[in-house]
Amino acid sequence: GIQVEQSPPDLILQEGANSTLRCNFSDSVNNLQWFHQNPWGQLINLFYIPSGTKQNGRLSATTVATERYSLLYISSSQTTDSGVYFCAVLRVGEKLTFGTGTRLTIIP
Amino acid sequence: DAGVIQSPRHEVTEMGQEVTLRCKPISGHNSLFWYRQTMMRGLELLIYFNNNVPIDDSGMPEDRFSAKMPNASFSTLKIQPSEPRDSAVYFCASSPGTGSIIRDEQYFGPGTRLTVT
Numbered sequence: 001g002i003q004v005e006q007s008p009p010d011l012i013l014q015e016g017a018n019s020t021l022r023c024n025f026s027d028s029v030n031n032l033q034w035f036h037q038n039p040w041g042q043l044i045n046l047f048y049i050p051s052g053t054k055q056n057g058r059l060s061a062t063t064v065a066t067e068r069y070s071l072l073y074i075s076s077s078q079t080t081d082s083g084v085y086f087c088a089v090l091r092v093g094e095k096l097t098f099g100t101g102t103r104l105t106i107i108p
Numbered sequence: 109d110a111g112v113i114q115s116p117r118h119e120v121t122e123m124g125q126e127v128t129l130r131c132k133p134i135s136g137h138n139s140l141f142w143y144r145q146t147m148m149r150g151l152e153l154l155i156y157f158n159n160n161v162p163i164d165d166s167g168m169p170e171d172r173f174s175a176k177m178p179n180a181s182f183s184t185l186k187i188q189p190s191e192p193r194d195s196a197v198y199f200c201a202s203s204p205g206t207g208s209i210i211r212d213e214q215y216f217g218p219g220t221r222l223t224v225t
């Protein structure tokens with residue numbers, strides 16, 4: 001099946017800093033999505049982004065499908081951005097596959 | 109709206125017992141998803157329904173697991189008999205869309221933490 005790798009596994013930043021999280025996948029995919037899991041375990045959809053760029057407030061995401069990666073950008077980080085960020089990919093005929101996540105900690 | 113409701117929030121049971129997890133999706137949503145999260149395996153999609161019909165259950169780990177959606181406002185995930193390796197957080201999510209498991213925005217419940225001793 002398709003392999004999904006996220007980097008870095010852990011990231012600690014000062015409040016106000018910018019960050020870039022990466023998701024690499026081993027084969028072409030039909031769909032890709034980013035999720036955030038806060039420190040209390042709640043999961044939230046961030047973006048559906050099989051290709052191109054999307055922005056939502058301080059967050060934006062870019063997927064370059066031909067090069068098999070996606071990037072999640074967080075600008076002006078806030079403590080509420082802390083948690084684990086997952087990407088998930090779907091290739092037709094295969095299972096939805098999640099990456100192992102990037103744990104982001106924003107220090108006040 | 110109250111969001112996706114899951115019950116119980118915590119369940120501790122002994123190996124061999126039957127466990128039933130419950131989910132009430134957001135009213136008007138026509139797709140429902142069950143996920144499992146463990147330290148070892150991460151997040152996994154177990155099964156999803158569209159208009160109460162199971163669309164893909166390929167993620168269900170084995171025959172001990174079964175899921176039903178008898179109506180648009182209720183779903184259950186049952187494990188019988190339970191085993192210690194079933195210990196995990198089980199999430200239910202719903203979406204208003206067509207059943208595309210990744211195109212439609214999903215709204216997650218708070219999860220049920222299951223411990224099988």
